[in-house]
Amino acid sequence: MMQVYDRVVTTGGILTLVWLTIVVAFALGTLSALDGIRSRIMIRAGLRLDRLLSRDILDHALRMTRGGRAPQVMRDFDTVRQAFSGPPAIALMDMPWVPIYVLVAFLLHWILGVAVIVGALVLLGITILNERATRDATKAATRTLSQSYGEQERLVAQAELVRSQGMREALVARHVERRATGLGLTSSHQFASGQYSSIAKFWRMFLQSAALGLGAYLAVEREISSGAIIAASVLMGRALQPIELLVGAWKPMTDAREALSNLVELYTGAPRTKAFPLPAPAGRIEARGLTLWGPKGAPPILANVGVEGGPGELIGITGPSGAGKSTLMRVLVGAVAPDSGEIRVDGSELRDWDPETLAGHIGYLPQDCALLPGTVAENIARFALARGDDPEAVNRKVIAAATAAGVHTLVTQLPEGYNHVVGWGGEGLSYGQRQRVALARALYGDPAILLLDEPNAALDAEGEAALIAAIGKARARGATVLVAAHRVAVLAAATKLLVLVGGRVQHWGPAEEVRQRLQIRAPEPRLAEVKASNG
Ligand SMILES: Nc1ncnc2c1ncn2[C@@H]1O[C@H](COP(=O)(O)OP(=O)(O)O)[C@@H](O)[C@H]1O
Ligand SMILES: [Mg+2]
Structure with a gap:
């Protein structure tokens, strides 16, 4: 434009104008082609980042032994990834050009240079205030909203119960309120951010016009050529654009920073595992001084609990509802890290084992069964095919586990047999069937240690007989079996008993001794009472 004024307008050279047009068209074409290439590269970089990290991040999230923000890590990762391949990154990339524009402005005239610097500083100030x-x-809004999304998903999943118990209106009202809080926070910060954005825009446009005026003044004073007037205005615009872009990209940038700090927390919070090539365990398990604190101010969920057992033994863990039986199971299986105490498997501390390897030697049946979406066979096989295990071996082990759990006939009677598809939690099966399939999953691969949490809670007489037989068979092949149960039928054959009350050990020792003590001491819960309490 400077050239248009200086060469064309003053001399009336039309050919020069044509040439200038061609040159400008070529320059602008190159610029947009480069822009296009850049955004392609950024998108590809984003995809590559995903390939490199997503597996590892999800892996870390699943290793977390303390809840935290694990459920949201992939969303956090996407936020970071989008910032890396979207407007915030582009805004940052354009930043290094600012000094060059400033320099050119100085070359035109020092006053113009100073004006550009002042303009840029004010704009930066606005960004920082923003x-x-x-x-x-921003932080509060992101937290509240993502909590509200999670809540809503779970609420819809329970629609059946919500409807049938007349909780619809109440829960909708409660949820809407919470959502409104989140949205309120978001919009208040959007208002603030929008305000700063428009101030920044105003400032840039004003400066551009001011630069025009300043240029005109300098031209009148014969300090610069008349073409330089336009150049000054363009330079001002160009120099400030990246900064304005930065103001606009502030929200995604702060989101990404928040998300990134969550991811970093994930990596520092996850237990470090030194993969230790230990031989397959015989199944001896010893736990000492296990203590797990609940929420602040509440008494501990487990207080100095110890338990131990070896191959062939059946350790019964009993006590009223809320005594901490399930929690103890989760701690023993390594799913939850205790605040203090130690757990040894075959003499080696739990954390010395590679978790995935050790898990192959542990059969765990959680209280809620927790079947995952997939076929019955996949669930029993712990999804081993997706890991790349040999299909024939997997099939053989699935049938063996189902037979050991006494569930083979039951499965073959399902409409699709082993290919029967179940949903989250085991939807599509009755509770008894879920529990029996989950027992087969626990028995998959003949694990050396079996931890069964209320394995008979949903079973009929036939199921309970199958369970007792399965426990007997597992012990006979040398497995260590720990069973938590308040219904003591399955504990009849126990070699040792642990009675928990309020997270503390009330009795521990050989089953006969504990039974006698429970009968003699009057004030303490008798086994019969323990049996009566439901939980
Ligand atoms: N994730 C948790 N966070 C806080 N408290 C918990 C959690 N899980 C269980 N508890 C508390 O721990 C206690 C023991 O629960 P649990 O181990 O399920 O008992 P049990 O299996 O013997 O019925 C309960 O009082 C319960 O409130
Ligand atoms: Mg329980």
Whole structure:
């Protein structure tokens, strides 16, 4: 434009104008082609980042032994990834050009240079004020909203119960309120951010016109050529654009920073595992001084609990509802890290084992069964095919486990047999069937240690007989079996008994001794009472 004024307008050279047009068209074409290539590269970089990290991040999230934000890590990762391949990154990339524009402005005239610097500093100031003003609101808004999304998903999943118990209106009202809080926080920070954006825009446009005026003044004073007037205005715009872009990209940038810190937390919070090539365990398990604190101010869920057993033994864990039986099971299986105490398998501390390897030697049946979406066979095989295990061996082990659990006939009677598809939690099966399939999963691969949490809770007489037979067979092949149960039928054959009350050991020792003590001491819960309490 400077050339248009200086060469064309003053001399009336039309040919020069044509040439200038061609040159400008070529330059602009190159610019947009480069822009296009850049955004393609950024998108590809984003995809590559996903390939490199997503597996590892999900893996870490599943290793977490303390809840935290594990369920949201992939969303966090996507936020970071999008920032890396979207407007925030582009805004940052354009930043290094600012000094060059400033330099060119100085070459035109020092006053123009100073004007550009002042303009840029003011714009940066606005950006920083924006960040200050919205930082906390952004954090709170993101937290509240993502909580509200999670809640809503779970609410819809329970629609059946909600409808049948007349909780629809109440829960909708409660949820809407919470959602409104989240949205309120978001919009207040959007308002603030929008305000700063428009101030920034105003400032840039004003400066551009001011630069025009300044240029005109300098031209009148014969300090610069008349073409340089336009150049000054364009330079001002160009120099400030990346900064304005940065102001606009502030929200995704702060989101990404928040998300990134969550991911970093995930990596520092996850237990470090030194993969230790230990031989297959015989099944001796010893736990000492296990303590697990509940929420602040509450008494511990487990207080100095110990238990131990070896191959062939059946350890019964009993006690009233809320005594901590399930929690003890989860700690023993390594799913939850205790606050203190130690667990040894065959003499080696739990954390010395590679978790995935050790898990192959442990059969765990959680209280809620927790079947995952997939076929019955996949569930029993712990999804081993997706890991790349040999299909024939997997099939053989699935049938063996189902037979050991006494569930083979039951499965073959399902419409699709082993290929019967179940949903989250085991939807599509009755509770008894879920529990029996989950027992087969626990028995998959003949694990050396079996931890069964209320394995008979949903079983009929036939199922309970199958369970007792399965426990007997597992012990006969040398497995260590721990069973938590308040219904003591399955504990009849126990070699040792642990009675928990309120997270503390009330009795521990050989089954006969504990039974006698329970009968003699009057004030303490008798086994019969323990049996009567439901939980
Ligand atoms: N994730 C958790 N966070 C906080 N408290 C928990 C959690 N899980 C269980 N508890 C508490 O721990 C206690 C023991 O629960 P649990 O082990 O399920 O008992 P049991 O299996 O013997 O019925 C209960 O009082 C319960 O409130
Ligand atoms: Mg329980």
